[in-house]
Amino acid sequence: MPTKKRTVTIQDVAKKAGVSVSTVSRVLNGKADVAGDTQEKILGVISKLGYTSNLAARSMRSRRKDLLGLVVPDIGFPYSIEVMKGINRAIAESTFDLLVYTMGDVHKSGAVLHEQHYVSLLNNSLTDGVIIVASAAAEFITDAPIIAVDPHIVNPRYPSVQGTNYQGAVEVMQYLLKLGHERIGFICGRPEIASAERRLKGYKDALKEAGIAIDKDLIVPGDFTTKSGYASALQLLNLKHPPTAIFAANDQSALGVFQAAQEMELRIPEDLSVVGFDNIAEAKYVGLTTVDQFLSEMGYIATQMLIKMVNHQPLDVQVHKMPTRLVERTSCRALVQVN
Amino acid sequence: MPTKKRTVTIQDVAKKAGVSVSTVSRVLNGKADVAGDTQEKILGVISKLGYTSNLAARSMRSRRKDLLGLVVPDIGFPYSIEVMKGINRAIAESTFDLLVYTMGDVHKSGAVLHEQHYVSLLNNSLTDGVIIVASAAAEFITDAPIIAVDPHIVNPRYPSVQGTNYQGAVEVMQYLLKLGHERIGFICGRPEIASAERRLKGYKDALKEAGIAIDKDLIVPGDFTTKSGYASALQLLNLKHPPTAIFAANDQSALGVFQAAQEMELRIPEDLSVVGFDNIAEAKYVGLTTVDQFLSEMGYIATQMLIKMVNHQPLDVQVHKMPTRLVERTSCRALVQVN
DNA sequence: TTGAAAGCGCTAACAG
DNA sequence: CTGTTAGCGCTTTCAA
Numbered sequence: 001m002p003t004k005k006r007t008v009t010i011q012d013v014a015k016k017a018g019v020s021v022s023t024v025s026r027v028l029n030g031k032a033d034v035a036g037d038t039q040e041k042i043l044g045v046i047s048k049l050g051y052t053s054n055l056a057a058r059s060m061r062s063r064r065k066d067l068l069g070l071v072v073p074d075i076g077f078p079y080s081i082e083v084m085k086g087i088n089r090a091i092a093e094s095t096f097d098l099l100v101y102t103m104g105d106v107h108k109s110g111a112v113l114h115e116q117h118y119v120s121l122l123n124n125s126l127t128d129g130v131i132i133v134a135s136a137a138a139e140f141i142t143d144a145p146i147i148a149v150d151p152h153i154v155n156p157r158y159p160s161v162q163g164t165n166y167q168g169a170v171e172v173m174q175y176l177l178k179l180g181h182e183r184i185g186f187i188c189g190r191p192e193i194a195s196a197e198r199r200l201k202g203y204k205d206a207l208k209e210a211g212i213a214i215d216k217d218l219i220v221p222g223d224f225t226t227k228s229g230y231a232s233a234l235q236l237l238n239l240k241h242p243p244t245a246i247f248a249a250n251d252q253s254a255l256g257v258f259q260a261a262q263e264m265e266l267r268i269p270e271d272l273s274v275v276g277f278d279n280i281a282e283a284k285y286v287g288l289t290t291v292d293q294f295l296s297e298m299g300y301i302a303t304q305m306l307i308k309m310v311n312h313q314p315l316d317v318q319v320h321k322m323p324t325r326l327v328e329r330t331s332c333r334a335l336v337q338v339n
Numbered sequence: 340m341p342t343k344k345r346t347v348t349i350q351d352v353a354k355k356a357g358v359s360v361s362t363v364s365r366v367l368n369g370k371a372d373v374a375g376d377t378q379e380k381i382l383g384v385i386s387k388l389g390y391t392s393n394l395a396a397r398s399m400r401s402r403r404k405d406l407l408g409l410v411v412p413d414i415g416f417p418y419s420i421e422v423m424k425g426i427n428r429a430i431a432e433s434t435f436d437l438l439v440y441t442m443g444d445v446h447k448s449g450a451v452l453h454e455q456h457y458v459s460l461l462n463n464s465l466t467d468g469v470i471i472v473a474s475a476a477a478e479f480i481t482d483a484p485i486i487a488v489d490p491h492i493v494n495p496r497y498p499s500v501q502g503t504n505y506q507g508a509v510e511v512m513q514y515l516l517k518l519g520h521e522r523i524g525f526i527c528g529r530p531e532i533a534s535a536e537r538r539l540k541g542y543k544d545a546l547k548e549a550g551i552a553i554d555k556d557l558i559v560p561g562d563f564t565t566k567s568g569y570a571s572a573l574q575l576l577n578l579k580h581p582p583t584a585i586f587a588a589n590d591q592s593a594l595g596v597f598q599a600a601q602e603m604e605l606r607i608p609e610d611l612s613v614v615g616f617d618n619i620a621e622a623k624y625v626g627l628t629t630v631d632q633f634l635s636e637m638g639y640i641a642t643q644m645l646i647k648m649v650n651h652q653p654l655d656v657q658v659h660k661m662p663t664r665l666v667e668r669t670s671c672r673a674l675v676q677v678n
Numbered sequence: 679t680t681g682a683a684a685g686c687g688c689t690a691a692c693a694g
Numbered sequence: 695c696t697g698t699t700a701g702c703g704c705t706t707t708c709a710a
Contacts, residue, residue, distance in 0.1 A: 007482050007703090008480070009703055009704085010704065010705095011703075011704095021703090021705095022683095026679095026680090026705095028704090028705095029705080033679060034680085038679080038680085050459075053703085053704075054464045054704070055395070056396070056465055056703080056704090057686090057702070057704040058703080058704060058705080059704095060393070060396055060686050060687070060688095060705090061685090061686055061705040062705065062706095074431070075423055075424075076427035076428060076431075081420055084414055084415065085415040088413065088414050088415035088443045089443070090443075092413070097442050097443075098441050098443065099439070100438070100441070101439075102430065102436065102437050103430070103436050103437075104429075104436075117391055121394045125393045125394040125396070141389035141391070348688085350688095359697045361698080361699095362696060362697075364688070364690085365696085367688095367689095368689080374696085377695080392687085392688075393688070396686070396687035396689090396702090397689080398702095399687085399688070399689090399702045399703070400701085400702055680709100681708100682707105685704100685705095685706095686704085688701100689701095689702090690701095691698105691700085691701105692697105692699085693698080694695105694697080694698095
């Protein structure tokens with residue numbers, strides 16, 4: 001293995017080039033005040049030795065790193081993936097690179113503490129600012145800008161990007177009601193998450209608005225997983241009066257509904273209408289109705305906002321209209337909440 | 340915004356607790372030799388001040404970081420996402436966390452240089468080892484272990500995880516031949532990438548083996564994108580003698596074939612058999628045949644190998660059988676190449 | 679235009 | 695059990 005015993009440091013370069021470390025540092029940082037031939041010689045030595053600056057040491061001294069941080073509990077989760085696609089897009093368009101911190105699993109250890117820890121870790125040292133996705137934590141100690149995407153609990157002290165969950169749910173319901181459905185099932189999300197509750201409220205209010213009494217049997221629990229969607233859908237479909245449409249609080253559980261319907265040989269949407277919130281790639285293939293681009297846009301917007309914050313630019317944009325390419329009838333907007 | 344002017348350092352904690360920095364450092368690192376009440380007091384100050392250690396400074400001093408690095412050009416690309424899912428799974432099962440470095444776009448600037456730079460950057464400072472995915476670069480300067488997943492160019496000096504592209508392609512062909520197909524189209528991948536060429540060779544050899552002459556019209560270019568798959572599929576299907584089956588060098592281009600077939604109102608697989616290499620979520624919904632879990636498994640295996648390397652354990656496993664859940668008839672193995 | 683020297687925040691001997 | 699001290703590799707004054 002081509003492993004140098006010791007890392008090549010700026011000292012090695014300086015010695016080899018016969019100059020001082022500060023001179024090397026100067027050419028490394030593109031300062032103008034270095035003689036042409038000195039610079040050339042140093043550059044030569046650098047590439048000959050294969051020197052690369054030590055990120056840790058460097059960011060310990062300098063303010064600007066051109067690096068954004070992202071803290072995600074689990075980068076394998078479809079939700080995270082969608083958000084990351086948007087972030088990735090914004091990063092690609094910018095001069096910033098991205099450092100993603102993950103522990104691979106939300107449940108690896110105390111989530112809230114871990115999140116806070118990682119945010120400080122990144123922000124106090126390596127990055128110019130951090131994006132935190134679907135955070136359970138509400139408070140952070142950090143000296144660099146921070147932005148929350150879809151936080152579980154909304155803390156007005158931090159800027160955040162959130163979906164208009166209530167309004168979106170109302171629109172989903174209006175769509176289903178217009179289709180003539182009167183018995184519409186709702187599969188809940190995790191009750192401790194703000195967005196889930198707002199979707200449920202949208203469901204209830206739309207029903208109320210339409211003059212339809214709320215049937216408690218039609219509201220079943222869920223936890224945003226496909227498995228729970230499957231189980232809850234079976235519960236709904238085995239009712240004496242089963243619903244003719246099911247509104248799942250998120251896309252994953254909608255997929256579970258799809259599985260249950262398939263198993264019971266119900267065709268979608270002929271026998272059963274299914275609508276899910278959020279966005280997954282599979283949706284268009286299974287014929288589910290979802291809000292396209294939703295999560296991805298949130299990531300994109302959040303990244304752009306964070307970059308503005310890092311650059312000390314004002315956060316002028318308050319509300320973004322979300323594109324709804326897949327679904328014409330159901331729309332959802334991202335509300336950008338500043339401060 | 341709750342932004343402390345200056346970061347809380349270990350010095351602040353020490354002063355406030357009335358002890359020395361080394362004592363604080365000791366409790367921070369869980370050393371046993373600290374008095375119970377001293378430790379308690381320090382812990383109290385730490386949480387009161389909201390102190391978190393500076394990652395940069397810390398990793399500059401200590402050897403073990405319990406942190407693995409991952410360099411991916413583009414984390415929004417389906418290929419990267421699949422590999423990352425596997426890596427994420429391995430990370431979740433381990434005591435390591437993961438730091439992903441991305442520039443958001445392969446083409447943001449000189450890819451090879453960027454990759455080498457990032458690998459050194461991470462490995463010389465922050466992480467215990469790094470995984471590099473689909474690298475265009477063949478050489479790296481680093482003093483920590485490194486493992487390549489599916490490198491464009493295979494360098495025997497580094498351990499790597501690669502698919503058995505040749506064998507897999509042969510098996511895909513045997514499957515199609517057994518189905519009775521005699522005219523099988525092949526959509527190539529990017530010719531500069533080793534795996535693409537091995538898949539093509541598998542296609543040709545299987546044909547040869549079956550005693551079927553190679554028709555050059557049936558081999559069309561591609562670049563692993565859906566767009567190219569679409570275009571090349573149209574080219575194939577508009578031939579005087581169109582193929583009855585198409586083997587796309589990867590999943591993305593297979594998706595393009597699917598689109599083209601749909602547009603020409605060909606049913607799959609009744610009118611046209613389509614097989615793609617690699618693995619995407621959409622595959623099962625559009626009825627394509629792909630190798631399940633393939634990319635994800637590569638990421639998983641690579642991560643486990645890297646952890647072994649970091650722990651100075653021998654790399655005993657040489658060949659992994661890949662699980663093939665979706666597809667019984669086409670299998671693919673990951674060949675783990677050590678040294 | 680360059681070098682010397684002072685730290686950034688932290689860990690790890692080495693003494694007490 | 696705890697404090698002192700010496701750096702890790704780098705940037706940044708301050709002089710020369």
